[in-house]
Amino acid sequence: MRFMGAGGRRRQRVVAAVVALVVLLLAGGVAVLMWQGAPGASPPVSPSRSGPASATGSATASATEIPASASPAPASPPASMPATAVPPAPPVPPAPPASDLPAPAPVPPAAPFPAALAGRDLEAIPGAGPAVALTFDAGANSAGLPSILQSLAAAGVRGTFFLTGSWAxxxxxxxxxxxxxxxxxxxxxxxxxxxxxxxxxxIADQIAAAEQAIRAAGADPRPLFRFPFGGRxxxxxxxxxxxxxxxxxxxxxxxxxxxxSGGVTAQLVADRxxxxxxxxxxxxxxxxxxxxxxxxxxADALPQVISRIRQAGYGFTTLDALLG
Known part of the structure; x- marks a missing residue:
């Protein structure tokens, strides 16, 4: 039997260590190749430096630990959001430029009045001959209007109606x-x-506002005007x-x-x-x-008024007779 010296024993230990290291490396490589080839396989978990994982830690998987074949569960919407999303409102189209808007309808010109009548508040129709103009003011209610219109129509007479804008x-x-x-x-x-x-x-505002209201109701008051209360x-x-x-x-x-209640009667109206x-x-x-x-x-006296005027040999006209 041959006995090795101290140096020989050291070499033997070194060789054994190298062989063991090679074996370990080969075993590790084989394990890696087998894991990569197996579908759905999980890599080996490295031990934590701080010791074994806690119960909470072991229940929560990192992104790298989710199997590739598994589908993630849909996230639940926050409590403040509706289950069905509401589509956004369509955009409001911009207003067309003023130049593209249709022009307002032109206001027809008013019938002119003779310049010779300017500066006067007329109390009669000049040169009318035996003719009378029946005029009716409207500023309060319209209680007598149906009867007045019926009486005028029955007699074939036309009148002139001065309307306030508020009444119209x-x-x-x-x-x-x-x-x-x-x-x-x-x-x-x-x-x-x-x-x-x-x-x-x-005054200009009063007349313009009344004209606008009367025209909006379907009539044109121009150019005839009557002062409220007759004050001028x-x-x-x-x-x-x-x-x-x-x-x-x-x-x-x-x-x-x-x-x-003021002591007036229909007979007195006709007599005046x-x-x-x-x-x-x-x-x-x-x-x-x-x-x-x-x-x-x-309204009550109107039929008698018309009849008695005709009996006196007069006819009827409207205030358009002032305009020539």
Whole structure:
């Protein structure tokens, strides 16, 4: 038997260590190749430096630990979101430029009035001969309008109706009925204020607002105008003229607006008209009822008024006779 010395034993240990290392490396390579070739296989888990994984840690897999064949579970929406998504609202198209908008319909010109009548609030129709103009103011209610229109139609007479803008706006059907009957319409201001206490600018606003309301209801009041309460002076007449309107007053006020409670009767209304009868007479009557007793004396007296005027040899005209 041969005995090795100390150096020989060291070499033997080194060789054994190298052989063991090679064996370990070969074994590791084979294991890696087998894992890569197996579908769905998980790589070996390296031990944690801090010791074994906790229960929570072992239940939570990292992204690299999810099998490639598994589908991830859909995420639940937050509680504040609806289950079905609402599609966004379609965009609002931009407004067309002003140049592309249709032009407003032109306002037809008003019938001009003779320059010789400027500066006057007419109380009769010049040169009318034996003819009477029946005029009706509308600013309160329309209680007497159906009867008035019926009486005018039955007698074949046309009248002139001075409307406030507020009345026209509240009674578009009444305006339509007046126009359908072939009657003339005039401007009586928007809200029936006393004009002598108004500035020129406020007068212009009153007349323009009334014109707009009356035109919106289907009639054109131009160029006839009647002052509320009949109050006027040289300044207000000139202002009205500058706005293209001709002021028209009256020859006789029937006083039917005072009502039975004011001591007036239908007979008295007719008597006043006949007592003032003259060529070109302008008669002032009212559509509305008396606010205290509800009487409509002008409407009640109208058939008798028409009959007695004709018996006196007179006919009828509208205020368009002022315009030539």
């Amino acid at each position: 706006a509240a009674n578009p059907g009444g305006v339509a009925a007046i126009v359908a009957g072939g009657h003339r319409v005039g401007n009586h201001s928007m809200t029936h204020p006393a004009f002598t206490g108004l500035s020129d600018a406020v 002076d040289a300044r207000t007449i000139a202002t009205v003229n500058s706005l293209g309107y001709l002021p028209v007053r009256w020859s006789v006020d029937t006083l039917g607006w005072k009502g039975a 008209v006949l007592a003032a009868l003259r060529p070109g007479e302008i008669v002032l009557m009212h559509i509305g009822s008396n606010p205290d007793d509800g009487t409509t004396l002008d």
